[in-house]
Amino acid sequence: MSTSVADTAKGAAGGHETAARAVSLVKTYGMGEARVVALDGVDVSIGRGRFTAVMGPSGSGKSTLMHCLAGLDTVSAGRVWLGEREITGLNDRQLTRLRRDHVGFMFQSFNLLPTLTAEENITLPMDIAGRKPDREWLREVISTLRLGDRLRHRPSQLSGGQQQRVACARALAARPDLIFADEPTGNLDSRSGLEVLQFLREAVDGLGQTVVMVTHDPNAAAHADRALYLADGRIVDEMARPTAESVLERMQIFATGPKAAQPLPATGAGPSPNADSNPAPDPDPDSDSDSEPPTAPRPATDPPTGPASSPDAPRNG
Amino acid sequence: MLRATLRSFFAHKGRLLLSALAVVLSVAFVVGSLIFSDTTGATFDRLFASTASDVRIAPRQDFDAPGGIGSAETPTVPAALRARVAGVEGVAGAHLDVSLNRTTVTDARNQPVGPTQNASSIVAAWYPSEHSPVQVTSGRPPRGAGEAMLDRDSADRKGIRIGDTLHVIAPPGTFSVRVVGIATFTTTNPGASLVFLETRAAQRGLLGSTAKATGISVDAAPGVPDSVLKSRIGAALGSGAAAYDIRTRDEQKKSQAEELGDFLSILKYMMVGFAGVAVLVGVFLIVNTFSMLIAQRTRELGLLRALGADRRQVRRSVLLEALLLGVFGATVGLAAGVGLAVLLVVALGWFGLRLNTADLVLNWPTVVVAYIVGVGVTFVAALLPALRAGRVSPMAALADAEVPGAGRPLRDRAIAGSLVGAAGAAALVGCALSTRTALAGTLLALGVLLTLVAVVVAGPLLVRPVIRLLGRGLEPAFGAVGRMGRRNALRNPRRTGATAAALMVGLALVAGLSVAGASAAASVDRQIDRTLGADFVVQNTSFAPFSGEVTDRVRATPGVGTVVRQRIVPLRLHLPDGRTVTTVAGAFDRDFDAVGKVTYAAGGTAAALAPGRVGVQEKFAREHGLRVGSTLDAVLPSGRPARFTVGALTADSGSGPAAQGGVFMGMATLAKYVPRGQDSAVYVNAADGVDPQRLRADLERTLKPFPQVQVNDRADYKQLVSGQIQGLLNLLYGLLGLAIVIAVLGVVNTLALSVVERTREIGLLRAVGLSRKQLRRMIRLESVVIAVFGALLGLGLGLVWGAATQRVLALEGLTAFAIPWSTVAAVVIGSVLVGLLAALLPALRASRLNVLAAIAHE
Incomplete structure (x- = not known):
């Protein structure tokens, strides 16, 4: 596994704009012969206020990485921070509270409780915590996601796209440090999927949220500021401002087999299988994000429809 | 198809566990009752044969x-x-x-x-x-x-x-x-x-x-x-x-x-009757299990249909599963029933009846009954779910729908429930208005049955309104957890209704019996207050006659004023209307008025106690054509004929022994036919100026060598009677306990299967931050809501039954009506506890689910 853990950890910790990071993250399942390594020494940091896509073929460990970063799963080795807080070693109760208060979730399907209305689903994490939702923020989120007229509906009365928008609203409602979206468009038709992606983009640009999205769809990844590429439990590539074409191209290279792909230094981004050893191969969106306009670089709802006034308000969140 | 069925049966054996347990318990109770009564019967037959x-x-x-x-x-x-x-x-x-x-x-x-x-x-x-x-x-x-x-x-x-x-x-x-x-x-x-x-x-x-x-x-x-x-x-x-x-x-x-057989068969029928209640409750559990299994397997069944299985094959596969469950349950239940019979025999040993457990009689009809009950019940319970399974369309295999079943309209149930309910209500009203005991009793039984069916059928319709009301307090108290618990209970009204109905059956019987018991006790209390004028009654707790020495000692105790003896004599009355009634008549000393207060419709104490005369209850006299001055022919057990003249009619049944007809006479009249004998009660007044408490102490001291009698004042006497009623009620509650245990298993079953069904939801909730504790609380609240709902239905129904029963008792002179609020409160509190208890394992299981595995659950 990696030898330069300490350096990278420092390096990653250097930017206080890190929403989550992991150092030498290892996750294995099973014992002995049946042992499967899902994550094999991953170092990663997720920039605050950024939209990061995690890509990779199935079995590459992309979902596992997300689960570990989100405090849904325990790690076998390595350390994970969420914001400034180390979450490795927390017990179930602490992790549960952490998820409740600091992380938002969107899953591929079955995101909503069928017994609760859309509005109740949106405020669920806060209701569980026994906290009053910030009404003004809630209104903003709801209007951004255009759910105003659906609040009293039950999930069974909503379309798939609407359901995912409600899930997105729920993820945003508590103003979490980080939103994890696991294949949020996987079950949607392309139009609804595009809509959801645009809302996630809007959440980052307009509402200042941090989003990590696991996907295998290059078109989805194209909405992100940065794409991480996992194969065989390692980060094998990373790309800033991905486009559908560039992602697809990269995927085709890796699809032939990550080992074969390793030596290929494509598109200027740090392609090393040990992404950690590479200090800052990309134009580093993390460091100069301030100078960049928060507007979406990719196809997006360019003028943030609803809350045009708020982009800087949640910045400090 | 057979292989698919068997695979499915064994794959779901965990989910069938509680259903199997319900079958086992019902069968065990039936078998235990039968073996026990066969064994006692055989033992006594042998005893009689060897000692005759x-x-x-x-x-x-x-x-x-x-x-x-x-x-x-x-x-x-x-x-x-x-x-x-x-x-x-x-x-x-x-x-x-x-x-x-x-x-x-x-x-x-x-x-x-x-x-x-x-x-x-x-x-x-x-x-x-x-x-x-x-x-x-x-x-x-x-x-x-x-x-x-x-x-x-x-x-x-x-x-x-x-x-x-x-x-x-x-x-x-x-x-x-x-x-x-x-x-x-x-x-x-x-x-x-x-x-x-x-x-x-x-x-x-x-x-x-x-x-x-x-x-x-x-x-x-x-x-x-x-x-x-x-x-x-x-x-x-x-x-x-x-x-x-x-x-x-x-x-x-x-x-x-024959003598013993009467008693044994009453015991047997009572036990089998209560076993029947348990079996009925088990049916609810099994219906729920199969409905839920089929709902959860809709896609699987749809796939079978898509692959070419026809409706009949799907139906048959479900029924075959039920059959396997029934055979298994009956076999284990048979074994458990033998164990239960052994326990009963051992328990009887504590009361002095030493049966030998080696002599247990397992007749082949018992075995047949075990399988009929076990297999029959499971089969019947699975019939409706099997029909529903047959209706699953091949399209279900493709649909990504959530579990259906909640959506089907309840209109048919509403109509059937109201019709049966109206018939039942009519029967109960008829029972309340009836003036003849036999008719009222029949109407009561009919009304009880019909209203029970009505509430079971219409139960799911009551789920929403009642639980909405019940759950109103949950949200303010428990927040989102309370809201979700309540909504989960509301989610599938049929399931909640059937689960609660199982609990309702047992609790309705408890409530009905307690109202009848409390009313009877209150009536007796009132009668004692109204009719018993004596300071003390010396008698046996079993009301059996005692040695004349007791009376002598009472008389000799200083401070004793009036002493009135009571004797009883069995009589077979040959009445003017041609009927024959076997009853027990009472006989009293002349000073009866000093110790008893009787209201007469005609004549008075002197006329009733005069030589050769009797007093008869007015209502009885009217029904059988007796008037003051009529001749009453009777036969003593020895075959000796007796002839009395009706001297007085009493307005109520509160005099002397409350046996049929309320026949009583003077001691002299009885002495003509029964010259010597024992007293069955001695009524004592303190002499003027003597402190009754002092007299009581003296009486108790004098009567020390006669432990068979007690000195009772009015309060003791009431307690003696209400104690006997309570004893009987406790026995019945105990027998109903099994039905309630099975109903609780039903709640556990529903919750456990719901947890399986909602695994992904639970995963989602845990992911977005619901703690294990909150998750457990959510399931507990759902459980409590279901249990309390069942208890409320049961209490409502039971109180109606009790009120109707009281009307029947009123025809027999027990006119007071009382609702035992303490029992009602105990049932409600008990149902909360039952809910908490039932949720214990399902909640634990839910909280142990791995979040990720739960989210990924199919």
């Missing part, structure tokens, strides 16, 4: 009177008869039987040697015989006056040894004996305590004369059939034979078995 003599001559007994012989002296035959019988050809031996059944025998500390405080002993003359149920095991048999032999069980129980002194409180007077021997039962001890005396001592001590005996046992010479001997004895006695009952061994066996 070849031919027995006993005093003639025309009818079995309710409450035994009453106050009358024990019927006897002349001792001289033995010599005459001994001379009959074919008689190998003839023995004098001297035996008194209900006699109190006390040890040196005035404690009765019977199995319980009130249980009396059988005191009998000893003679060696192959028919004796006991064998002398230490010491020797009694050889003269003042000697006795005791059975080992009683001796062990009371720590009595050879050389100890016993007091026999016999009708002629108390006498003391010294224990010289101990005898051990060679057969099953039927729960009796036996004291043997030498024959002449027994005759003198128990019957007051050596010229009498209670019967004669005859041994036949070898080769002489019992029936031949019987007719020879009958012929030898000539016309005198009419005064006796002469019975062969088989006849004795039969009459004894």
Whole structure:
């Protein structure tokens, strides 16, 4: 596994704009012969206020990485921070509270409780915590996601796209440090999927949220500021401002087999299988994000429809 | 298809576990009841067979009177008869039987040697015989006056040894004996305590004369059939034979078995009846299980259909699963039933009835019943879900729908429920308005059944409104967790309705019985207040007659004022309307008015107690065509006819024994037919200026040697009666306990299957931050909501039943109506506890689910 853990950890910790990071993250399942390594020494940091896509073929460990970063799963080795807080070693109760208060979730399907209305689903994490939702923020989120007229509906009365928008609203409602979206468009038709992606983009640009999205769809990844590429439990590539074409191209290279792909230094981004050893191969969106306009670089709802006034308000969140 | 079914059965065996348990428990209870009653029956048959003599001559007994012989002296035959019988050809031996059944025998500390405080002993003359149920095991048999032999069980129980002194409180007077021997039962001890005396001592001590005996046992010479001997004895006695009952061994066996059989079959039917309630409750559980399994497997069934299985095959596969479950449940239940019967036998041992567990009787009908109940119940319960399974369309395989079932309209149920409910309500109203007990009883049973069916059918319709109301407090108290718990309970009204209905059945019966019991107790209280004027009543807790010495001692106690004796006599009344009624009449001393308050519709106490007259309840008189001045013909148990004139009619049934007809007379009238006898109660007033509490202490001191009687004031008397009612209720509650246990299993079952069904939801909730504790609380709240809903339905239904039952009781004179609020409160609180208990395992299981695995769950 990696030898330069300490350096990278420092390096990653250097930017206080890190929403989550992991150092030498290892996750294995099973014992002995049946042992499967899902994550094999991953170092990663997720920039605050950024939209990061995690890509990779199935079995590459992309979902596992997300689960570990989100405090849904325990790690076998390595350390994970969420914001400034180390979450490795927390017990179930602490992790549960952490998820409740600091992380938002969107899953591929079955995101909503069928017994609760859309509005109740949106405020669920806060209701569980026994906290009053910030009404003004809630209104903003709801209007951004255009759910105003659906609040009293039950999930069974909503379309798939609407359901995912409600899930997105729920993820945003508590103003979490980080939103994890696991294949949020996987079950949607392309139009609804595009809509959801645009809302996630809007959440980052307009509402200042941090989003990590696991996907295998290059078109989805194209909405992100940065794409991480996992194969065989390692980060094998990373790309800033991905486009559908560039992602697809990269995927085709890796699809032939990550080992074969390793030596290929494509598109200027740090392609090393040990992404950690590479200090800052990309134009580093993390460091100069301030100078960049928060507007979406990719196809997006360019003028943030609803809350045009708020982009800087949640910045400090 | 068969293989698919079997695979499915074994794949889901965990989910069928609680259903199987419900079948096992129901079958076990049925089987246990049957084995137990067969075993007791067989044991007593054997006991009777081994203890019966070849031919027995006993005093003639025309009818079995309710409450035994009453106050009358024990019927006897002349001792001289033995010599005459001994001379009959074919008689190998003839023995004098001297035996008194209900006699109190006390040890040196005035404690009765019977199995319980009130249980009396059988005191009998000893003679060696192959028919004796006991064998002398230490010491020797009694050889003269003042000697006795005791059975080992009683001796062990009371720590009595050879050389100890016993007091026999016999009708002629108390006498003391010294224990010289101990005898051990060679057969099953039927729960009796036996004291043997030498024959002449027994005759003198128990019957007051050596010229009498209670019967004669005859041994036949070898080769002489019992029936031949019987007719020879009958012929030898000539016309005198009419005064006796002469019975062969088989006849004795039969009459004894019949006597006991009545009691045993009541017990059996009661137990089987309650087992039936348990079976009914089990049906709800199984219906729910299969409905949920099929709902969860909709896609799987759809796939089978898509692959070419036709509806019948799908249906059959579900029914086959039910069949397997039923066979399994019945087999295990049969084994468990044997275990239950053993437990019952052991438990009876604590009450003195020592049955041998090795003698358990497992008749083949029991086995058949076990399988009919087990398989039949499961099959019937799975029928509806199987039909529904057959209707699953092949498209279901493709749909990514969530579990259906909640959406189907409940309109059919609404219509059926209202129709049946209206019929049931009409029956109950009819019952309340009816003036004839028999009709009212029939309408009551019909009404109870119909309203039960109606509430079961319409239960799911009540789920939403009632639980919305119930759950109103949950959200403010428990926030989002409370909201989700309540919504989950509301989610599938059919399931919630069926789960709650199972609990409802048991609790409705509890509520109904408690209302009836409380009303009866309140009525008796009121009657006691209204009619009992005496300061104290001296009597036996079982209301059995007691030795005349007690009355003598009461009279002799300083400070005693008026003393009124009560005696009872069984009578068979031949009424003017042609009917025959067997009842118990009371007889009182002339000063009756000083201790009792009776309202008369015609005549008065003096007229009722005058020689040759009787008082009769007005309603009874009206129904049977009796008026003041009518002649009332009656027969005593001995066959002796009696003729009375109606002297007075009472306005209510509150005088003397509350037996049918309320017949009572003066002591002098009774004495004409029953010259000597024992009192069944003595009413005592304190003399003027005497403090009743002081008198009570004096009475209790004087009566110390007679533990069979107690001194009761009005409050004690009420407590005695309500204690007996409560005892009966407790027994019934205990029998209902099984149905409630199965209903609780049903709640556990529903919750457990719901947890499986909602695995992904649980994963999602945990992911977005619901703690394990909150998750457990959510499931507990759902459980409590379901349980309380069931309890409320049950209480509502039970109170209606109880009110209707009270109307029937009112026709029998129990006019008060009382709702036992403490029981109602206990049921509600109990249902909350039941809910918490039922949620224990499902909640634990849910909280242990791995979040990621749960989210990914199919």
